[in-house]
Amino acid sequence: MKTISYIEDFNKWREEFSFHIPIKVRFAETDMFGHVNNVFVFMYFEQARIELLKKIGLFQIKSTVDTIPIVADLQCDYINQIYFEDQLRIYVKVNQVGRTSFDIHYLAVNDNDEVCLTARGRMVQINPTTGKPVPFTDAIKKELQSL
Amino acid sequence: MKTISYIEDFNKWREEFSFHIPIKVRFAETDMFGHVNNVFVFMYFEQARIELLKKIGLFQIKSTVDTIPIVADLQCDYINQIYFEDQLRIYVKVNQVGRTSFDIHYLAVNDNDEVCLTARGRMVQINPTTGKPVPFTDAIKKELQSL
Amino acid sequence: MKTISYIEDFNKWREEFSFHIPIKVRFAETDMFGHVNNVFVFMYFEQARIELLKKIGLFQIKSTVDTIPIVADLQCDYINQIYFEDQLRIYVKVNQVGRTSFDIHYLAVNDNDEVCLTARGRMVQINPTTGKPVPFTDAIKKELQSL
Amino acid sequence: MKTISYIEDFNKWREEFSFHIPIKVRFAETDMFGHVNNVFVFMYFEQARIELLKKIGLFQIKSTVDTIPIVADLQCDYINQIYFEDQLRIYVKVNQVGRTSFDIHYLAVNDNDEVCLTARGRMVQINPTTGKPVPFTDAIKKELQSL
Numbered sequence: 001m002k003t004i005s006y007i008e009d010f011n012k013w014r015e016e017f018s019f020h021i022p023i024k025v026r027f028a029e030t031d032m033f034g035h036v037n038n039v040f041v042f043m044y045f046e047q048a049r050i051e052l053l054k055k056i057g058l059f060q061i062k063s064t065v066d067t068i069p070i071v072a073d074l075q076c077d078y079i080n081q082i083y084f085e086d087q088l089r090i091y092v093k094v095n096q097v098g099r100t101s102f103d104i105h106y107l108a109v110n111d112n113d114e115v116c117l118t119a120r121g122r123m124v125q126i127n128p129t130t131g132k133p134v135p136f137t138d139a140i141k142k143e144l145q146s147l
Numbered sequence: 148m149k150t151i152s153y154i155e156d157f158n159k160w161r162e163e164f165s166f167h168i169p170i171k172v173r174f175a176e177t178d179m180f181g182h183v184n185n186v187f188v189f190m191y192f193e194q195a196r197i198e199l200l201k202k203i204g205l206f207q208i209k210s211t212v213d214t215i216p217i218v219a220d221l222q223c224d225y226i227n228q229i230y231f232e233d234q235l236r237i238y239v240k241v242n243q244v245g246r247t248s249f250d251i252h253y254l255a256v257n258d259n260d261e262v263c264l265t266a267r268g269r270m271v272q273i274n275p276t277t278g279k280p281v282p283f284t285d286a287i288k289k290e291l292q293s294l
Numbered sequence: 295m296k297t298i299s300y301i302e303d304f305n306k307w308r309e310e311f312s313f314h315i316p317i318k319v320r321f322a323e324t325d326m327f328g329h330v331n332n333v334f335v336f337m338y339f340e341q342a343r344i345e346l347l348k349k350i351g352l353f354q355i356k357s358t359v360d361t362i363p364i365v366a367d368l369q370c371d372y373i374n375q376i377y378f379e380d381q382l383r384i385y386v387k388v389n390q391v392g393r394t395s396f397d398i399h400y401l402a403v404n405d406n407d408e409v410c411l412t413a414r415g416r417m418v419q420i421n422p423t424t425g426k427p428v429p430f431t432d433a434i435k436k437e438l439q440s441l
Numbered sequence: 442m443k444t445i446s447y448i449e450d451f452n453k454w455r456e457e458f459s460f461h462i463p464i465k466v467r468f469a470e471t472d473m474f475g476h477v478n479n480v481f482v483f484m485y486f487e488q489a490r491i492e493l494l495k496k497i498g499l500f501q502i503k504s505t506v507d508t509i510p511i512v513a514d515l516q517c518d519y520i521n522q523i524y525f526e527d528q529l530r531i532y533v534k535v536n537q538v539g540r541t542s543f544d545i546h547y548l549a550v551n552d553n554d555e556v557c558l559t560a561r562g563r564m565v566q567i568n569p570t571t572g573k574p575v576p577f578t579d580a581i582k583k584e585l586q587s588l
Binding site for chain 4: 331
Binding site for chain 3: 024026027028043046047050
């Protein structure tokens with residue numbers, strides 16, 4: 001496999017994932033080249049990320065919540081093409097936890113156990129009104145590090 | 148052309164449109180059958196509808212607004228397939244104005260002047276907190292009827 | 295519930311469904327009004343429809359296939375708003391089978407067993423090269439009627 | 442502005458863009474956090490990229506074509522949030538041209554001239570049947586370098 005800046009040792013990197021969600025490719029996500037369009041994979045990542053964050057209470061959608069996690073950056077490597085009939089497993093893990101942000105890594109594997117995508121991206125916790133970053137509480141930070 | 152329940156006389160119906168927006172088909176909106184996927188045309192309609200409603204102040208996105216227009220029903224007839232290179236004109240007009248709702252009709256034409264889609268749908272004005280319909284003011288009703 | 299042209303007796307209509315797929319609302323499918331955007335429900339219908347058609351071999355994606363089913367019309371009634379956390383069941387059934395086309399009816403129910411959407415639409419079998427309708431074989435017709 | 446690995450001197454980097462397309466944010470692209478969802482910006486990039494590639498004949502959709510450009514990787518930095526009313530300019534330029542692939546850089550600016558997104562990604566020319574990379578002709582390579 002080609003060199004990917006955020007993966008040092010692929011086998012080790014892969015072994016560190018434990019959480020995943022299943023994703024069934026939707027027909028509307030294919031394009032006229034016959035495969036899944038490059039855009040929709042970010043929807044798969046979003047779903048996997050949200051499921052992970054919900055486990056530690058970091059993704060709440062009540063109007064009383066005064067912080068939201070937003071995407072600061074995202075990067076994806078397309079290793080093998082994804083097709084309509086594919087049944088994917090989208091793995092996610094938290095990588096580096098900072099004061100107001102953390103990295104999430106992603107891995108998409110198809111039913112033949114082929115790696116289709118690797119990805120990473122930084123999430124920042126902000127106050128939706130001011131748009132400013134908000135530090136995590138110690139409890140949340142501990143939870144993030146445990147993922 | 149086939150019979151469409153909401154169109155009595157097609158030529159007359161078509162002549163009543165005056166407002167339209169241009170839509171350029173996006174690659175991600177095609178599917179593996181090589182044409183535009185049936186789902187995305189509703190995004191075109193939404194854009195055209197919003198541009199029309201903005202003209203009369205019925206589409207506001209400030210948080211101070213206490214009513215929003217939502218879709219009660221939608222129906223679309225696919226007359227000619229739409230392809231990636233197509234440049235569409237999406238026509239919209241208001242049809243029947245009621246106490247809390249109104250009908251919008253849609254027509255999509257490609258650059259060869261072929262009819263690709265006809266559609267209609269009812270919008271209801273609701274209070275987003277209660278979900279209940281809210282009657283239009285007389286001023287808004289007059290504006291709607293003028294469209 | 296309001297009158298819907300394609301539903302005579304709602305309870306009877308509902309009882310006739312047996313096949314369904316689960317749909318988990320994706321975050322990207324919500325819009326700034328806080329609910330699921332009206333466009334994405336057609337993606338749910340497409341998924342349910344394809345799963346149903348695959349059961350009788352009517353949805354094939356091999357390049358050797360010389361007919362494809364395409365959408366001739368679609369209509370959806372939005373009964374109750376759908377929200378991010380909702381887990382939906384999308385029911386589908388074949389309604390009227392013609393020489394080259396058939397109707398599909400749809401019903402979306404949330405985890406509180408509330409009806410969120412009802413819908414219908416006609417599918418036509420065409421030759422993708424000529425764009426012309428192609429009659430079903432007797433075997434396929436029988437299968438469609440059994441759904 | 443924060444450090445971005447693919448941008449050495451931001452002002453110089455920005456000046457090198459000349460081609461851009463306008464993008465009008467669609468309502469369906471917002472999410473319940475009130476801004477444009479992180480996924481849809483990749484659709485904007487795709488549109489800008491295709492318009493650029495069409496200028497040099499690298500994006501053809503005829504069935505006689507035996508190579509297609511596909512996305513090998515993509516990375517995006519979200520600098521300022523994008524909102525529904527925003528009118529964006531999506532700038533694109535070709536950066537490094539290799540034997541079978543090249544880099545494209547992206548910049549999204551809103552109507553207040555604020556930088557909303559910066560991005561880059563590698564495109565590879567492949568044979569759609571074999572999936573293998575195909576070297577560019579000298580003529581295409583020269584064209585790419587001129588962008």
